[in-house]
Amino acid sequence: MRIGMLGTGMVGAGLSTKLVQLGHEVKMGSRSGDNPKAAEWAGKAGKNASTGTFAEAAAFGEMVFNCTHGADSMAALKMAGEQNLSGKILVDVANPLDFSTGELKLTVSNTDSLGEQIQRAFPGAKVVKTLNTMGVEVMVNPSMLPGEHVAFMSGDDQGAKDKVAEVLRSFGWKSVIDLGGIKSARGAEALLLLWIHLYGKMPDGRFNYNIVRAKQ
Amino acid sequence: MRIGMLGTGMVGAGLSTKLVQLGHEVKMGSRSGDNPKAAEWAGKAGKNASTGTFAEAAAFGEMVFNCTHGADSMAALKMAGEQNLSGKILVDVANPLDFSTGELKLTVSNTDSLGEQIQRAFPGAKVVKTLNTMGVEVMVNPSMLPGEHVAFMSGDDQGAKDKVAEVLRSFGWKSVIDLGGIKSARGAEALLLLWIHLYGKMPDGRFNYNIVRAKQ
Incomplete structure (x- = not known):
């Protein structure tokens, strides 16, 4: 499958490497399109790895992963472009974290979620929230x-959830709990x-x- | 030990029954002091069970449990009285649930919690948040x-946490994770x-x- 990966951090790189290892073609997108971390990843990951802008990555992917920082996700997805996301599965791995006050708070929670915000902003995409509840080493x-x-x-x-569950099983996940609609992303x-607190x-x-x- | 139980619902009754079975004396408190559910519970639970007002239950207890509805907890604790809670362990089992819109929201979350609100309002009490993450049948x-x-x-x-952990072990709990200070109640x-969503x-x-x- 062709995968568009939005985000060049540890989560984006870890998932991209795993997906390439499993035989998928992955284009890692970034704001500028020539992000040095994306280039470094692609240099190591082999012939099925490539880089581009957010829009190029989204256009490339049959399935698109959002692994940007939650606070930046909406801007990144707008750069990816509604026309490049429409009709596609958009796997949202991001968390709306804010450490600006020195302790964690969520930028959205309780009565809404980042997953819902993304689904509302991109109604043509099939948003599936998953993998946001563990570190990348466990994820892959x-x-x-x-x-x-x-x-x-x-x-x-x-x-869309069935197809994402197939990808998760290919990672080795044996137990995937479908919580329900995108509202359950809360x-x-x-x-x-x-x-x-557990991490501490x-x-x-x-x-x-x-x-x-x-x-x- | 003498236990003051605030709340007459399923959680308060379930915990009270378990505590009496373990040999503790439990006074179940309610707003009026003559709550029929409290009287029914005491009638079944034997000689170590008694009832009273919130204030009488709190004054009675060496350890006090808050098992009221989260939305009512602050009012119930005010009726219990700061002087009856000061210096004591206050085990907060309540959840700040609000179903008024037809779906669950929390009345406080993310940057604050009910546990913290109670600790701030009753600085003389030693608040320990626990057991709020499972149904009462599992709890006891x-x-x-x-x-x-x-x-x-x-x-x-x-x-205070060490003493509450002892009580939990007496219920049969083998794994108790200390998340940290009362802020971790968030x-x-x-x-x-x-x-x-899991329950669904x-x-x-x-x-x-x-x-x-x-x-x-």
Whole structure:
């Protein structure tokens, strides 16, 4: 599959490398199109890796990943262009984090979410919120953690969620919980308010959530 | 130990029954002091169970539990009286839920929490936020779920958290994660925004979170 990757940070690079390893073609987009981190990634990742602007990456992708910082996501997606996103699955991995006051707050939460904001701004895209609740090392290699643990998924389009779940399974995810429509992204994004405190208690970011259920 | 229980709902009654079974004396407080649900509970729970007003329950308890509805908690605690809470451990189990719009929102979240509001309003109390992240049937009988799963705990007073952890262990809790100061209650309360969507996907409320970590 051709993948458009928006974002050149650790999450964008980690996901892009994994997707190329799995045989996909990935174009990593950035604001300028000649971002040095994107060029460095593409130089290492092989012939199925390329770079471009946000618009070029989005136009290239059959599926587009938003891995920009949450505070910058709307601007990045506008540069990607509605016409390049329309009809496509837009996998939203971003979190609306704000550390400007010295402690984490979310720029949107409780009665709205970044996932919903993106879906409203790009009604032609099929937004699927997922993978925002764990570090990138766990994201692309879930079997690094022992036992069962979960990835959550939210979105209004069931077919899009099914396709994203296939990609997650190809990463090694065995347990994917479909939380419901894109409104349920409020729950997945709110988890960051817990994650930040858990992270403070852990040696590193290699942990994740599991949901334990009663035997029926 | 003498326990003051504020709240007569399912959570207050479930916790009170468990605490009496474990040998504690419990006074269940209500606004009027002659709440029929409290009287019914006390009638069944035996000689170590009694009822009274919020103030009588708080004065009675060496440890006080807030199991009122989150939206009513501040009013109930004011009726309990600062002088009856000062110097005591106040276990805050409440969630600031608001369903008035037909979908869940929190009355406080992100940059503040009910736990913090209570701690600010009653600086003499040692507030410990815990047990607000699961249904009461799991709360008082964690071994009903298979495998490991966790209770979170937040509070500024380490001695108070240690004593609450002892109570939790007596319920059967094997894994209690101390998230940090009372500010970390933001994370535990935000979990309700996820819980409500998980609950919609589950046959009933008998589920809970676990945190899976990398082997060191």
